[in-house]
Amino acid sequence: xxxxxxxxxxxxxxxxxxxxxxxxxxxxxxxxxxxxxxxxxxxxxxxxxxxxxxxxxxxxxxxxxxxxxxxxxxxxxxxxxxxxxxxxxxxxxxxxxxxxxxxxxxxxxxxxxxxxxxxxxxxxxxxxxxxxxxxxxxxxxxxxxxxxxxxxxxxxxxxxxxxxxxxxxxxxxxxxxxxxxxxxxxxxxxxxxxxxxxxxxxxxxxxxxxxxxxxxxxxxxxxxxxxxxxxxxxxxxxxxxxxxxxxxxxxxxxxxxxxxxxxxxxxxxxxxxxxxxxxxxxxxxxxxxxxxxxxxxxxxxxxxxxxxxxxxxxxxxxxxxxxxxxxxxxxxxxxxxxxxxxxxxxxxxxxxxxxxxxxxxxxxxxxxxxxxxxxxxxxxxxxxxxxxxxxxxxxxxxxxxxxxxxxxxxxxxxxxxxxxxxx
Amino acid sequence: xxxxxxxxxxxxxxxxxxxxxxxxxxxxxxxxxxxxxxxxxxxxxxxxxxxxxxxxxxxxxxxxxxxxxxxxxxxxxxxxxxxxxxxxxxxxxxxxxxxxxxxxxxxxxxxxxxxxxxxxxx
Numbered sequence: 001x002x003x004x005x006x007x008x009x010x011x012x013x014x015x016x017x018x019x020x021x022x023x024x025x026x027x028x029x030x031x032x033x034x035x036x037x038x039x040x041x042x043x044x045x046x047x048x049x050x051x052x053x054x055x056x057x058x059x060x061x062x063x064x065x066x067x068x069x070x071x072x073x074x075x076x077x078x079x080x081x082x083x084x085x086x087x088x089x090x091x092x093x094x095x096x097x098x099x100x101x102x103x104x105x106x107x108x109x110x111x112x113x114x115x116x117x118x119x120x121x122x123x124x125x126x127x128x129x130x131x132x133x134x135x136x137x138x139x140x141x142x143x144x145x146x147x148x149x150x151x152x153x154x155x156x157x158x159x160x161x162x163x164x165x166x167x168x169x170x171x172x173x174x175x176x177x178x179x180x181x182x183x184x185x186x187x188x189x190x191x192x193x194x195x196x197x198x199x200x201x202x203x204x205x206x207x208x209x210x211x212x213x214x215x216x217x218x219x220x221x222x223x224x225x226x227x228x229x230x231x232x233x234x235x236x237x238x239x240x241x242x243x244x245x246x247x248x249x250x251x252x253x254x255x256x257x258x259x260x261x262x263x264x265x266x267x268x269x270x271x272x273x274x275x276x277x278x279x280x281x282x283x284x285x286x287x288x289x290x291x292x293x294x295x296x297x298x299x300x301x302x303x304x305x306x307x308x309x310x311x312x313x314x315x316x317x318x319x320x321x322x323x324x325x326x327x328x329x330x331x332x333x334x335x336x337x338x339x340x341x342x343x344x345x346x347x348x349x350x351x352x353x354x355x356x357x358x359x360x361x362x363x364x365x366x367x368x369x370x371x372x373x374x375x376x377x378x379x380x381x382x383x384x385x386x387x388x389x390x391x392x393x394x395x396x397x398x399x400x401x402x403x404x405x406x407x408x409x410x411x412x413x414x415x416x417x418x419x420x421x422x423x
Numbered sequence: 424x425x426x427x428x429x430x431x432x433x434x435x436x437x438x439x440x441x442x443x444x445x446x447x448x449x450x451x452x453x454x455x456x457x458x459x460x461x462x463x464x465x466x467x468x469x470x471x472x473x474x475x476x477x478x479x480x481x482x483x484x485x486x487x488x489x490x491x492x493x494x495x496x497x498x499x500x501x502x503x504x505x506x507x508x509x510x511x512x513x514x515x516x517x518x519x520x521x522x523x524x525x526x527x528x529x530x531x532x533x534x535x536x537x538x539x540x541x542x543x544x545x
Contacts, residue, residue, distance in 0.1 A: 016434045020441050073458050078466040079478075090446050097442040101435055121434035128505060129435075150468035150475070158483045165494040172501040180508040262469050267453040271446065337544030340490070344542045348497065349533065352526055355504065362511065363519045 015116055023120050027100055031277045032062040037318075038325045045329045072266035079149030080263065088147060089264065089271035092140025096278040099133035102126035102187050103285045106295050106310035118295070118310065119188060126187035127179060130286060131172050134241055137275065138164045141243070144272070145260035156251065156259030159336065163249055166343035167240035173351035174233035177358035178223060178290050191294030194222050222293040229354045229388075231291045233347055235323075238283040240343070243276060244324060246331035249339060284320030285313075292316050350388070357384050489541045493533075500529050 036051065036059050043050025051058030076085060106118030123129050138161060145157015179185055182193045197217050224231055240247035251259035261272050288294060297312030334342070360380045364373075468475050507514070507522055536542055 020438050075465050077468045094442045101438045121431045123431050162487050162490050169497045176504045176508050180511050183512050340544050
């Protein structure tokens, strides 16, 4: 109990509360701006104007929409499970907020002799916490579908729970290699490991290509260079986790009306919406943290030295939010069997394989000289790379089948077909 | 920043509490602002514009069950992989070989599931 008393008595608690409040304010503003940004960018890609009435460039449109939703009636279907129906949006929105707690969005600043780090909480299991918070969000979707007492939400809820748990495995496994090379689950340690430049690779030293070696001193030491397969896996699984195109099957409007949130209206619908957009921001921020050096940036000026890392972090995160929007505007939705195929037969084996490759490259057995080790690593790496190339090039055999339209069948055959056909 | 193991979790707790207060506060506030006039037509569930037929329970494909089982297996695998990855450098070659065998066995299980065609949809 002494620890609690110490904590509550010291200046720490003030700092903690200030950080929490700032983080929430930033997240809410980020959500408002992300929704506006998405509408503007997609409008631009579709040669439209987009929102342009409220505020400069329509930036206050989301605020107006939010206020409208505040005054809308909250209709609850008659056969809905009262409490579960009411709590499901909360279950979807709050965990998205929580995941942001472990993302370092800047270096640190000293205020009145107290060091304040730009992270809500540097958990020693930060990466795991991020995954855990994301998984709780699945409950919101499943319970909303189950509790609505309606057919389409139920179908959508079950379907999306299968999707989310499938891609959650790939998401978790794609982060193992990062932990393996950093030897830490703390996001702060992961960002610190990516500081500076790649450094002199002494690959071309003493030759006329010495200049190429020096070139590596300006390339930032981000994990994207060595861990790009993990990054690809993380991004694909991450987009699937946010329920966004091309993985927006949970709310596939052409098949399921609006999926799990068909029966939701007013403020509870707004909570689902809020949760989704915060999730987009958080996945973007996590991609930046894990693979693109977090708040590390090329320029840190003497003038307000703490604001530059925050700026770099923001620039990189916005780039990823743009990627999310771009993909939504570009890609068509996956069919459900293709989605499961991609998740289970490609992403999960690929992430397991990449964990093994990273482990082989980083293991240091005793009693083996450096030269042999390097050759073995190169051989293993090359063999696996060729294997991956082979698998990717082979693709799904069903894609290569020539599909010929069926001949019109006789009436009797059609009747029999109804019985044997799957639903 | 509260220091140490304890402090970092207290901050997370504060964060979670503020989040819950924010969400429930919003819900309570809108309760005061919004109208509440449930009528029969409004509380019917949506079914493409016609009155719903039967109950809200639709049949779900049994295949979902297999995916749920497999999910448990691989999620538990991930739980074992994270601690191993964290102390990878200290444990050295023996732990590496053991983990190769562990992942190999589970990869075999996945291969078996693929060959048994339980992961086929449709």
